[in-house]
Amino acid sequence: MLADMRHAGVVPALEAIGLPRRLERLSVLASNLWWTWHPETWELFKLIDSTLWTDTYHNPVRFLRQVRRKALNAAVHNRRVLELYDRTVTAFDAYMNPAQTWYASAHPDRLDHLIAYFSTEFGLHESFPTYAGGLGILSGDHAKEASDLGLPFVGIGFLYNQGYFSQRITEDGWQEAGYRRYSFEDVPVIPFQKEDGQPLLVSVELAGRVLHARVWRIQVGRVPLILLDSDVEQNAPSDRDLTARVYGGDLDTRISQEVVLGIGGVRALRALNIEPKVWHMNEGHSAFMALERLREKIVAGATFAEAEARVQAATVFTTHTPVPAGNEEFPDWLIDRYFSQYWGQLGLDRERFIDLARHSQPWGQTFSMSMLAIRMAHLRNGVSELHGRVSRRMWHFMFPDQPVERVPIGSITNGVHTGTWLARRMKNLYDRYLGHNWMEALDDPATWQAIYAVPDEELWAVRRHLKRKLVAFARERARAEWQTAKRHPIQILAGGTLLDPYMLTIGFARRFATYKRGSLVLRDPDRLMRLVNAVERPVQIIFAGKAHPMDEPGKLIIQEVYRTLKRAEFGGRIVFLEDYDINLARFLVQGVDVWLNTPRRPLEASGTSGMKAALNGVLNWSVLDGWWQEAYHGENGWAIGDETEYADPDEQDQRDAESLYDTLENQIVPLYYANGGPDGPGGWLRRVKTSIATLAPTFSTRRMVKQYVETMYLNRAPEVAAG
Numbered sequence: 088m089l090a091d092m093r094h095a096g097v098v099p100a101l102e103a104i105g106l107p108r109r110l111e112r113l114s115v116l117a118s119n120l121w122w123t124w125h126p127e128t129w130e131l132f133k134l135i136d137s138t139l140w141t142d143t144y145h146n147p148v149r150f151l152r153q154v155r156r157k158a159l160n161a162a163v164h165n166r167r168v169l170e171l172y173d174r175t176v177t178a179f180d181a182y183m184n185p186a187q188t189w190y191a192s193a194h195p196d197r198l199d200h201l202i203a204y205f206s207t208e209f210g211l212h213e214s215f216p217t218y219a220g221g222l223g224i225l226s227g228d229h230a231k232e233a234s235d236l237g238l239p240f241v242g243i244g245f246l247y248n249q250g251y252f253s254q255r256i257t258e259d260g261w262q263e264a265g266y267r268r269y270s271f272e273d274v275p276v277i278p279f280q281k282e283d284g285q286p287l288l289v290s291v292e293l294a295g296r297v298l299h300a301r302v303w304r305i306q307v308g309r310v311p312l313i314l315l316d317s318d319v320e321q322n323a324p325s326d327r328d329l330t331a332r333v334y335g336g337d338l339d340t341r342i343s344q345e346v347v348l349g350i351g352g353v354r355a356l357r358a359l360n361i362e363p364k365v366w367h368m369n370e371g372h373s374a375f376m377a378l379e380r381l382r383e384k385i386v387a388g389a390t391f392a393e394a395e396a397r398v399q400a401a402t403v404f405t406t407h408t409p410v411p412a413g414n415e416e417f418p419d420w421l422i423d424r425y426f427s428q429y430w431g432q433l434g435l436d437r438e439r440f441i442d443l444a445r446h447s448q449p450w451g452q453t454f455s456m457s458m459l460a461i462r463m464a465h466l467r468n469g470v471s472e473l474h475g476r477v478s479r480r481m482w483h484f485m486f487p488d489q490p491v492e493r494v495p496i497g498s499i500t501n502g503v504h505t506g507t508w509l510a511r512r513m514k515n516l517y518d519r520y521l522g523h524n525w526m527e528a529l530d531d532p533a534t535w536q537a538i539y540a541v542p543d544e545e546l547w548a549v550r551r552h553l554k555r556k557l558v559a560f561a562r563e564r565a566r567a568e569w570q571t572a573k574r575h576p577i578q579i580l581a582g583g584t585l586l587d588p589y590m591l592t593i594g595f596a597r598r599f600a601t602y603k604r605g606s607l608v609l610r611d612p613d614r615l616m617r618l619v620n621a622v623e624r625p626v627q628i629i630f631a632g633k634a635h636p637m638d639e640p641g642k643l644i645i646q647e648v649y650r651t652l653k654r655a656e657f658g659g660r661i662v663f664l665e666d667y668d669i670n671l672a673r674f675l676v677q678g679v680d681v682w683l684n685t686p687r688r689p690l691e692a693s694g695t696s697g698m699k700a701a702l703n704g705v706l707n708w709s710v711l712d713g714w715w716q717e718a719y720h721g722e723n724g725w726a727i728g729d730e731t732e733y734a735d736p737d738e739q740d741q742r743d744a745e746s747l748y749d750t751l752e753n754q755i756v757p758l759y760y761a762n763g764g765p766d767g768p769g770g771w772l773r774r775v776k777t778s779i780a781t782l783a784p785t786f787s788t789r790r791m792v793k794q795y796v797e798t799m800y801l802n803r804a805p806e807v808a809a810g
C-alpha cells in the first residue's frame with residue numbers, strides 16, 4: 088500500500104485543468120509538497136503570474152486552478168520559464184527516484200522498519216492550515232527530513248478545514264481571532280477510496296455515539312501523511328466540526344479529537360494495510376493510540392501484561408514542554424464519559440484503567456496523557472539537554488525506585504529543516520563557498536568551516552538584501568491596509584510603515600504565553616527609548632506572535648506591547664506585525680539582525696526559531712534556556728542573564744531586564760555600528776560567521792532525525808545527560 092503512495096501522481100483537483108503539453112507536469116509539482124523546500128519552484132509560479140502567486144498565498148493548487156489561459160500561453164513561449172521548468176522537473180524526478188539514500192545505505196537490513204509518527208499538527212507551508220505553532224513546525228520539518236534521508240516513514244494527523252486563527256490587533260492592542268474555511272479542492276490532498284469507489288471512512292466511539300472520519304493523504308516528498316477529517320455527512324452537524332480547528336474548543340472537543348487521532352489513527356493505518364514497526368507519539372496528544380493497540384492484542388487473546396509489553400516495545404514518546412498547559416490532562420468524569428465502553432475490552436475495570444495514567448495533583452486527580460505516553464513507551468525523550476534534565480525531575484515520581492539522574496527520559500535536541508528555512512540568496516552564497524554538494528553533508532561541522540572564507544562584503548550584501556526585503560514586505564502590507572481605509576493610522580504605523588532598512592533591527596516573534604515574557608524588553612521604557620532613539624546608532628524592534636484565543640494573560644501581554652509601541656516617543660521604531668505564520672516567520676528569521684528570546688528559565692523546552700535565524704546569518708540573543716543553553720559558547724551570539732534561577736519571578740525579570748539593556752547598550756549596538764564601511768562591520772560579521780559555523784550543522788533536522796533513527800527508532804536508548 089505504502090509503495091503505491093510513492094508514485095508522483097496528480098491530486099484530483101488538478102486532474103482535469105488542461106495545462107499546455109509543454110508545461111503539463113506543473114500539476115505533478117503542485118501535488119507534492121516537495122516544492123515547499125525548493126524555492127526555485129516558487130520562482131517558476133511567480134514567473135508565470137506573480138500577482139496570482141501572491142493572491143493565492145503561494146498555493147500552487149489554487150494557482151493552477153485559477154491561472155488564466157493567456158498567462159500559460161505566454162509562459163510556453165518564455166525561455167526563462169521553460170528553462171526553470173525543465174530544471175525543476177528534472178530535480179523533482181531525481182529526488183523521487185534516488186539511486187541511494189542515507190537510510191538505505193546506513194541500514195540496508197531495516198528497510199521495512201516503518202515508523203508511524205503521530206502529531207496533532209504538521210507545519211508544512213503557509214498555504215496549508217494544519218499547524219498552530221512550534222510543535223507543528225517541528226513535525227513538518229521532521230517529515231521533510233524523513234523524506235530527504237529516505238526513512239520508511241508515515242505521518243498521521245488531522246486535515247483541519249479551518250486550521251488555526253488569523254490575528255488582527257485592534258487600535259487598543261486587543262487580539263481578535265478570525266477563522267476562514269479552506270476548501271480541500273485548494274490543497275494537495277487525495278482522499279482514499281474503497282474498492283467500490285466510496286470514500287474510505289474509519290470510525291471511533293465517542294461518548295455513546297459513533298463518529299466517522301474520512302482518510303486523506305498528502306505527499307511530502309517521498310513520505311505520505313495520513314490525515315483524518317470528520318466533516319462527512321454520516322456525522323451529526325456538531326461532529327462535522329470536530330476536526331475544523333487546531334486546539335479549538337473545550338475539554339470535550341479536545342478529548343474527542345485525541346480519540347480520533349489516537350484510536351482513529353491506528354484504525355486508518357489498519358484499513359490501509361500499513362504495518363508500522365515503530366509508533367512515535369509526538370507529544371502526549373496521541374497517546375490513546377497505545378490503548379487501541381492494546382485492545383487489538385487483547386481481543387486476539389493476549390493477556391494484558393503480554394499486550395502491554397509488546398505495545399511498549401514498539402512505542403517511543405517525545406515530550407515537548409514542562410509547562411502544565413502543554414501536558415494534557417482530563418478529569419475522571421470525562422474519562423468515564425469517553426471510555427466506560429472501552430476499558431472492558433482491555434479486560435480492565437475503571438480503577439485499573441485510570442491507574443494507567445493517574446496523576447494525583449494537590450487539587451485532585453486527573454488522567455494525564457503524558458503519563459500514559461511515558462508508561463506505554465519504552466524510549467522517551469525531551470527536546471534539549473536542559474529539557475531532558477527538567478523532564479527527569481518532573482516525572483521522577485513515576486520511577487520512585489530510581490535516583491533522578493536514572494529516570495529513563497533522554498534528550499534529542501530539536502533542529503530545523505535547512506532547505507525550508509534558508510533564504511535563497513544565502514543558499515546561493517553557501518553553494519559558492521561550501522562546495523556545491525554541501526547540503527549532502529550539512530550536519531558535518533567541517534562543511535561549515537568554509538564560511539570563514541566568504542568575503543565580508545558578499546555576506547553583508549546578502550544580509551542587507553534580506554533586511555530590505557523584510558522592510559519592503561512590512562511596508563507593503565501596511566500600505567494595503569491604508570488603502571482599504573478601514574484601520575486607524577496608529578495601526579498602520581504599528582504595521583511597520585516607518586521601518587528603516589539600514590538600522591540595527593531586533594526581532595521578537597513567538598507565541599505570547601506568559602512564560603515567554605514578551606514584554607520584558609519594555610520593562611524600562613525610558614532606558615529603551617534612549618537606546619532606540621540614539622541619533623547615530625538607532626535601534627528598531629519588530630514584534631510578532633499570537634496568543635492562544637483562550638489565553639487572556641497572553642493577550643494582555645500583546646496589549647501591553649502594543650500600548651507601549653503606540654507612544655509617540657518611539658516614533659514607529661517599535662512595531663507589531665500581525666498574524667505570525669510560516670510566511671512572516673520566513674521574512675523575520677531571514678531579515679532581522681538579532682533574534683531575541685526571553686523565556687523564564689527553564690520553561691522553554693527547546694525553541695526552534697532561533698535556529699532558523701542562525702542559519703541565515705542572524706545573531707541570537709537569548710536567555711540560557713532550551714537549545715540556547717547548549718548552543719551558546721561566548722562568541723556565537725549573546726546570553727541574557729546567567730543560569731541563576733531566582734525564586735521570586737519579579738526579581739528574575741528585573742535581573743534579566745538589566746542584563747538585556749546592558750548587553751544591548753555596551754555590546755550589540757557598538758559592534759553593529761563599528762566601522763560600518765562598504766564591507767560591513769567586520770566584528771559583527773565575524774560573529775555571524777562563528778554563529779553559522781557552530782550552529783547550522785548541529786541544530787538541523789539532519790542531525791536530529793539521524794539521532795532519532797539511531798537512538799529511538801532502531802531500539803537503542805537515547806543518551807541521558809548527567810543530572
Ligand SMILES: *Cc1c(COP(=O)(O)O)cnc(C)c1O
Binds near residue numbers: 694696697
Ligand atoms: C519556528 C516557528 C515557531 C516556533 O519557534 P519558537 O522558537 O519555538 O518560538 C512558531 N511559529 C512559527 C510560525 C514558526 O515558524
